[in-house]
Amino acid sequence: MTRAGTVAGVVAATAALAAPLFLARGALNDLWNLALAVILASAWNLLGGFAGQVSLGYSAFLGIGAYTTVLLSLRGVDPFATLVPGALLAALFSVVIGLPGFRLRGPYFTIATIGVGEAVRVAASSVSFTGGSGGVRMPAGSFDFGRNYLGMVILAIATVAIASVVRHSAFGRALSAIRQDVDGAESLGVDSTRFKLAAHAISAALVALAGGLYAINFQYIAPGAVFDFRLSLSIVLMPIVGGLGTIVGPILGALVVSTIQLKLLELPVLRDSYLFIYGGLLIAVIMFEPRGLVGLTRRLVAALRASGPRPRAADAG
């Protein structure tokens, strides 16, 4: 299973990297969007899926990355060089939220993160150096789609690779123990706060890197776009639809949700009703298969295996 998964991953990564050689610009744009979705979903899953800490404030990290990139680029820094300070700033901010936030348990942490996300959006709209609610534009002459595409795809590959390494490490096992029974984990020597802070910081940094690349490609950002609560919601939706706490799940979820976003929502009828679609999707997953598409696939495979040998037995008889 894991070996097949690795092979499939390498094939998909190679295809995505080579895509500019044979795909048209429109298709590449869709792939760029998919790569962004994969990063957001897989990075969120590090904390939300592995450690079970559901945050609804991830737009804050995307926005921090995007704003760092635009504001530093306007001061003459090379756009790609702004990615690192953006990631560091987001990681630092994640620790500042996490230190008080991780003292809260269950839904209280989630509720607190909604407040944090909104507070950051309001702050970015009100202060002058961010350009206020009108947003800011990248300096002219810094656009190269080919480079932007490769940047996003490489980050997506790196994010999935990091998630896979974490999941199979002692660190990942500690996160899983924390999710299942935080007191039990503590009683065996697991410093739950430190591990939650570490997972939060890694995922915040990855999301901020994606935010920077987003700004470089979009050229224009505003608080209403990058600090949007609906963005935080769709970040959470993807790993839940795909399968929480797995490697493939967030990728599948990103595929489904970004397809819905790009294809369905282009229809004017559906543009305003996408929250109903998201809500319906969430209810369907939670009611019928809480482990998402990954769980559904496993059930189908098990069912096929169970029904497989029967005809053979009939042949033998």
Place this chain on the structure above:
Amino acid sequence: MPAEPLLSARGLSKRFGGLLAVASVDFDVARGEVFGIIGPNGAGKTTLFGCLVGALKASGGEVRLLGERIDGRACHEIARRGLVRTHQVVRPFREMTVEENVSIGAHFGRASHRGGSAERIVREVLERTGLSARSPALAATLTIGELKRLEIARALATSPLALCLDEVMGGLNPGEIGGAMALIRSIRDAGVTVLMIEHHVHAVAGVSDRIMVLNFGSKIAEGPPQEVLENPAVVEAYLGSEAPIEAA
């Protein structure tokens, strides 16, 4: 008796609102000892363990491990210093295998083993607790007897100096109790000091070097098993009369 006890408590108290669950308890446990703690239901035994390992914050008094104060420290830090407890109601990581459960203790406990040596510790502990054959099974599929042993195995994998066992024999049949007693002796023989809460008086008397009796949060007796079980105050606490307890 060595000059310095491995674990000592002085004036240890825990108050829940108006209830004094542990009332100024003093005791010392020597290295390599099996120290039994008995008492009627609600005597404060589990609360005492909670205060020792830092799962509960003591309301007063102090706890020393190898002479150093550990009261007020976080549970994970006390575990890393070598004082670990098992839970009366078992709480395995149900979505992990037996092997993965035990590896948490090996990776993050006192010795914090990494890579190959963690694997070796896990293998040894599974062997000692008789769980080797169940190593790839999901914890959720274990029987109660196996879950009790898994609870001990995880704690043992942290390489503790002292292990606090909270009713590991509860719910076991007579044959399994014999196995549990042998396991506790083997843990002691491997150099780990054992504190054990047990309702099963015969079993605790059979393996303990000394026994402490709690009643309504206070210590009412302490000493060798036979002597303690014949103590009139202990008999009174258990039976409310003068009928003797049959000790094994």
